[in-house]
Amino acid sequence: MNTEMVIKTQRLFKGILWILGIMIIVMSPANASAQCGNDPGDDSFETATPLSVCGSTPAAIDCAGDVDFYWFTVPKSGYYTIETTGSTNTTLHLYNANEDAIDSDWDSGSGTNALIIYPLASGQRYYVTVGVYAIDDTGDYTLVISGCDACGDDPGDDAFSIATPLSGCGSTPAAFDCAGDRDYYSLTAPNSGSFTFETTGYSDTILRLYDANGNTIDTDWDSGTSFNARIIATLTSGLEYFIVVFENGEDNTGDYTLVISGCTDCGDDPGDDDPATATYFGADCGTKTASIDCTDDIDVYFFDIPVDAEYTFTSTAIYDTVLSVGSGTNWVNQGSNTMTRTYTAGTRMFVKVEPDTAGQTFEYDLEITGCDGGTCGNDPGNDNLADATPLSGCGSTPAAIDCTGDLDYYWLTAPNSGSFTFETTGSIDTELRLYDSNGDSIATDDDGGAGSNARIVYTLTSGQKYSVAVNEYNNDDTGDYTLVVSGCDGGGCGNDPGNDNLADATALSGCGSTAAAIDCTSDLDYYWLNAPNSGSFTFETTGSVDTELRLYDSNGDAIATDDDGGSGYNARIVYTLVGGQKYSVAVNEHGYDATGSYTLEISGCSGGGCGNDPGND
Structure with a gap:
């Protein structure tokens, strides 16, 4: 016999001995006249002490063999707790109105106290007896009954x-x-x-x-x-x-x-199962709680877009969900539980939530945000697509994410066709989105710039309208940022030497040094020269800015590039040119996120051509 069986057997044997002892004492003629003090709890069913039900009753086992009897009428159906407190090793018995035992305990309470939890019926009489585990023991105790308090009207009655x-x-x-x-x-x-x-x-x-x-x-x-x-x-x-x-x-x-x-009929939870019976989400953004409450359940909602803005739809649950947004016949999903898209006011959109794994059932939250477009302060960048702040072209625009959830929109008409760069600078973790003239998102980026800044490089078409949105990545932080747009005529940064597109590149007369500057982030300086002779030429920068060089042939095709081939972070290209041919060179800061002075140095003309010192070259 294992240890557990031994313990159970010993406990059962002790319990039987205790019950036999109580029966002998209760039925003993001598006991019928043995009244142990005047404490509450008379010693038989007939003389049991009435209780007003719940509360505490101090008493005592004040002579060997004392058993105290109590009775009460239950005020409401439910679970009741009957227990003793104190240092005496007590036992409890619970009886119905017919004096039949229905439960007993001797050690489930704290310490050596007894505890009974039992469902009692309203209007019925019950008896409780308190004794001691060791028949010849005595001591004080308190009888505590609880459960009378009506536990509100919340669903789930208590029996x-x-x-x-x-x-x-x-x-x-x-x-x-x-x-x-x-x-x-x-x-x-x-x-x-x-x-x-x-x-x-x-x-x-x-x-x-x-x-x-x-x-x-x-x-x-x-x-x-x-x-x-x-x-x-x-x-x-x-x-x-x-x-x-x-x-x-x-x-x-x-x-x-x-x-x-688990019901095959998927209940009446929000989100009916097809667009024809879709549940109305409401007139404003917010969160709805519903459930995938049977296998194959799919919940569909409809939502009327209140303002032109970017909206985010998110479903959150303990299991993976797939969220789709669309017209009800054509759906778009990204294989995940969230989607962000720009919509025009008055458009009716349908949102579909379904489990990623068939057969799962669970509760979920569907959240829609974007109804206010941001509306944070008066900083540049109005907070919806329809009221976007116009930009005159390339350059820098200081602004701020000045409340959580702020979304700043800008727009410009591309002044020329070509590669444009949209980026932010600052310490805030930004996210960028680029939209075409229809308001469709065509590019997005989070951390493509310096640090946690965003950067998008995209080819624009001259005369077309484009919009760009800036937000803090998690929509839970604020801070200043600068939106920098470059690519207009190649850059358009200041009047330093090196015009900012290939067509208007600054002409160089030949070899020598040209002082210039990267005077705005994303500045791109172009130069050109006709090779005075055939041979090896060196193009390099000097200065403290981290430069990058590109060399182009007469067709504008890049034929060489370098980042750190020079001293420090300077760039150097060594390339064989053909006399009489046109070549162009472009200089930019490597990360497009810093500014500074540099000098462009070109050597190789007439094999060197270095001054008039004795010893022609």
């Missing part, structure tokens, strides 16, 4: 006989609104199959599932998320089941939601 009926699958908000509250629900299975019962919200729940006869089918306390409970069980169509929810320690209160899924 099988008055369990709250559920119409099927879905979510039921409720609460543990007093210590010891137990909520009972009943469900008639609408179909046969696997059902999931789970709680969300309160972090320490216990679930029990019972059949129609009150037999336990399963119990759980931490298989759900964050110590919530979850039971998955196979139910039979047409049979009644009971679900009981209670707090793990039965000593705290708090809100919870009971979620049931």
Whole structure:
């Protein structure tokens, strides 16, 4: 026999001896006249002390063999806790009105105290007896009864006989609104199959599932998320089941939601299953809670766009979801639970939420943001696409993300065709989006610039309207930034030597030094020369700025490039030129995010051509 069996046997034997001892004492003629003091709890059913039900009653086992009897009438149906406190090793028995024993305990309370938790029926009389474990022991105790407080009107009455009926699958908000509250629900299975019962919200729940006869089918306390409970069980169509929810320690209160899924008829939760019966999301952005409450459930909503703006649709759940947005016949999804797109006011959009893995059921939140477009302050960059701030062309525009969720829009008409750079500078983590003239997103970037700045390089078409949006990456921070646009006529940065496109490149007379500057981020300086002779030429920069060089032939095709071939972070290209041919060279800062002076030096003319010192070259 193993240790556990030995302990159980010893405990059972001790319990039998204790019960026999009590029976001998109670039935003994001598005991009939042995009144142990005047403490509450007379010593027989006939003379039991009446209680006003819940509360504390100090008393004592004040002679060997003393057993105290009490009775009370239950004010409301529900679970009641009957326990003793004190240092005496007590026992408890609970009897019905017919004086039949229905429960007993001797060590489930604190220390050596007794504890009984039992569902009692409204209007019925019950008896409680208090004794001691060792028959010849004496001592003080307090009898405490609780459960009388009506635990609110939340769904889930507190006994099988008055369990709250559920119409099927879905979510039921409720609460543990007093210590010891137990909520009972009943469900008639609408179909046969696997059902999931789970709680969300309160972090320490216990679930029990019972059949129609009150037999336990399963119990759980931490298989759900964050110590919530979850039971998955196979139910039979047409049979009644009971679900009981209670707090793990039965000593705290708090809100919870009971979620049931598995019905083949997917309930009345928000999000009907096709565009024709789609659920109206509402007139404004916000969050809705619903559930994928049966296998193959797909929830569809419709939303009328209130203002021209960029909108983000997000579904959040314990399992992966797939979210799609579209017209109801044509859907766009990115294979994830979120999507950001720009829409025009008055457009009706449909949003579809479905599980990523077939067969899963769960609760989710659907959130739509973007209705206010940002509306943060008066900094440049109005907060919706329709009222975007116009830009006159390339250059730098200081602005700010001056409230969380701020979204700044700008627009410009491309002055020329070619590669344009849109980037931010500053310490805030920015995100950029570029839109075409139809408001469709054509490029996006998060950290392509310096640090956590964003940078988009895109080929624009002359005369076309483009818009750019700037936001903080997580929409939860604020800070200053500068939007820098370059590419107009190649850059357009100041009047330093080196015009900013290939067609208007600054002419060089030959070899020598040309002082210039990268005088705005993304500045691009172009120069050209006719090779005075055939041979090896060197193009290099000097200075402290980190430069990059590109060499082009007469057709404008790049034939050589370099970043750090010179001293420090300077660039150097050594290339064989053909006498009489036109060549161009471009200088830019390597990261397009810094400025500074540089000198462009070219050597190789007539084999060197270095001054008039003695010794021609």
